Amino acid sequence: MSEPIVKYNNVTKYFDDLMVLDGIDFEIQPGEKVALVGPSGSGKTTFARLLMTLEEITDGTIEVEGDYLWHEEDSNGELKPASTEHLRKVRSNIGMVFQHFHLFPHMTVLENIIEAPVTVKGIDKKEAIKDGKEMLEKVGLSDKADTYPAQLSGGQKQRVAIARALVMKPKVLIFDEPTSALDPELVGEVLDVIKDIANQGETSMLLITHEMDFAREVADRIAFFDAGKIVEDGPPSEILYNPQAPRLKEFLERFMSTQASPE
Amino acid sequence: MWDWNYAFEVLPEIASALGVTISATVVGFILALVLGLIWTLLIRSSNKIITTVADSIVKFIRNTPLLVQLYFIFYVFPQFGLSLDPFTAGVIGLGLHYSTYLSEVFRSGIESVGPGQWEVATALNFTTKKTWTRIILPQAIPPVLPVIGNYFITMFKETPLLSAITLVEILQTAQNIGAGTFRYTEPLTIVGVLFLLLSYPASIALRQLENRVTARYS
Ligand SMILES: Nc1ncnc2c1ncn2[C@@H]1O[C@H](COP(=O)(O)OP(=O)(O)O)[C@@H](O)[C@H]1O
Ligand SMILES: [Mg+2]
Secondary structure (H helix, E strand, O other): OOOOOEEEEEEEEEEOOEEEEEEEEEEEOOOOEEEEEOOOOOOHHHHHHHHOOOOOOOEEEEEEOOEEOOEEEOOOOOEEEOOHHHHHHHHOOEEEEOOOOOOOOOOOHHHHHHHHHHHOOOOOHHHHHHHHHHHHHHOOOHHHOOOOHHHOOHHHHHHHHHHHHHOOOOOEEEEEOOOOOOOHHHHHHHHHHHHHHHHHOOOEEEEEOOOHHHHHHHOOEEEEEEOOEEEEEEOHHHHHHOOOOHHHHHHHHHHHHHOOOOO | OOOHHHHHHHHHHHHHOHHHHHHHHHHHHHHHHHHHHHHHHHHOOOOHHHHHHHHHHHHHHHOOOHHHHHHHHHHHHHHHOOOOOHHHHHHHHHHHHHHHHHHHHHHHHHHOOOHHHHHHHHHOOOOHHHHHHHHHHHHHOHHHHHHHHHHHHHHHHHHHHHHHHOOOOHHHHHHHHHHHHOOOHHHHHHHHHHHHHHHHHHHHHHHHHHHHHHHHHO
């Protein structure tokens, strides 16, 4: 098997005295799509935000393509906290799509998408516009290039946010409940876009979701979180149809019974 | 009582001093904008010492009278080897004083930008500097432009204070004329009218800007 693209080693996270992640080991292989499921408050978001460097790690290490994310090795091979420069270098492999989109309200849709390639990567503006338009086509919003985010529906906003993350060509793309803030009738269009990207293959994905059907369709693996630990981790068929851990069985039962099927 | 001939005779001289008043306002305000933004960024620093020091300086300046500060800069600084001409001293005084108000305005503008914008900037790997210049400030400033404009007009109307440190702006010019002829009514009235003629249209323009901003950001 090839080297994992992401590797969590005994990762622990505290918020003050509250332990939120409890010594987690976890790997993502290149191109692999992993869904994270579990009860609210079990630590899924925090787990992903550590990888995006939006929360600071308390203990343990995370490696991205063999480089430490939060640490650097000094000349003696000892780990010390990463410099801003090192953090930025490793972070450039990771992208994230947020529950609440966070589009730049002062920029048009196309400007939203080309902003980071031009400002962060220094890509030529003409080229960035070309890439940006291609990406807009991919998410089905070519006609909205010159629109401001305030004029878009939630589903359209999220598709722009996905395009904006994708043009940076991250090796790992995190989705944190990308459809939870959407009206039910807009969920489908966003999930379809994510499925498309997933089918194109090369990007690894970390998908936090409550949409079990979606997880089953898209994910190569599902990891079940409970109380800051990954309690069970395996292919969708195992996790969904042959759960072992009592907490997972409970979760799935509760989920299936409260989740009114939309169709 | 009112002598039109005399009024028209002194008008050109007073009006010619408008240049000093306006340039003191403009230069002072630019200084206030730059310093104000610097205070805001220093106060937001993650270094506790920097934050405390900057915050104390701002509070001190904001809570002492501008006139006292002007006297200090003009009459006390020379004792420490820093002699400034009235215009420079006046502009520094105005700029410093108003920077503390503008710092507060910038702070409220910046706080109105949600944490999600900072997070997405990190996720897209923006540097701190680019996060400020491309993401945060372009959202923070437009909504507070009307307030900033208000301070501009207020500052303009406070420039006569600079006559206290011997700057010959329009009030000082009028006073000088009055002192020579013993007629103050016309020169002082002209000063008042000139201020009104400039600040009233400015406040109307500002009202329009405010309406545009409200329409855009609500
Ligand atoms: N910034 C924070 N400060 C303090 N506690 C937090 C913070 N973020 C999350 N938590 C707590 O960490 C726990 C895990 O939260 P989270 O990672 O959001 O879980 P999930 O995404 O699975 O719902 C919860 O108890 C939550 O209240
Ligand atoms: Mg969450």
